[in-house]
């Protein structure tokens with residue numbers, strides 16, 4: 001019974017879906033893939049914590065649209081890497097949206113085996129363009145190998161760590177897009193102690209206090225330029 005209820009979009013969730021798709025419109029093919037993904041997530045969420053339970057009534061705006069908004073920042077990107085994909089945000093959503101794009105692929109990097117199993121199932125039921133890597137971030141740079149157009153992360157780590165994770169990809173020509181919350185200014189201040197970056201900030205289209213940090217260049221700062229008191 002509980003499982004059957006999980007498959008049926010409740011009225012608030014249907015209304016949230018309409019709001020979300022008005023913010024970030026998609027083709028009917030992509031909408032059908034996203035419907036299958038959301039149904040699977042609600043089914044697995046009963047046993048596995050994929051998103052904070054308090055955010056479930058706003059799944060489409062808080063998670064799906066939050067992910068979809070990245071596409072317009074790099075419309076020509078085909079090869080994506082999503083670090084710490086968890087329940088699939090933004091990676092699976094991007095892969096659903098890119099499923100009709102020839103040559104597109106999203107690498108989903110997740111070290112938790114249960115979440116990686118969910119990601120594999122999500123890719124299967126949606127026929128999305130994605131490859132799941134059950135691995136730590138430090139181990140996948142060589143494995144992914146091919147030229148990457150965009151590296152993403154959401155709710156993974158403080159910005160100064162994300163910049164370090166993304167650096168090998170950005171050094172090879174990728175753009176980095178990090179979904180961040182209201183503390184973005186403080187995180188940027190911390191990150192610039194260790195990295196030379198010129199961030200571009202975009203306020204989230206989904207409202208709230210969210211920001212997208214866009215980076216095209218990352219260089220490690222000369223360690224001698226950091227005063228002793230600044231060192232982590």
Ligand SMILES: C[S@@+](CC[C@H](N)C(=O)[O-])C[C@H]1O[C@@H](n2cnc3c(N)ncnc32)[C@H](O)[C@@H]1O
Nearest residue numbers: 084085086087089110111112135136137154155
């Ligand atoms: C808080 S969740 C966020 C998941 C998703 N990005 C989202 O926004 O809903 C962070 C995820 O990153 C994964 N993770 C953390 N450190 C990692 C690492 N070094 N390598 C791979 N995955 C990692 C965790 O297992 C977890 O699933």
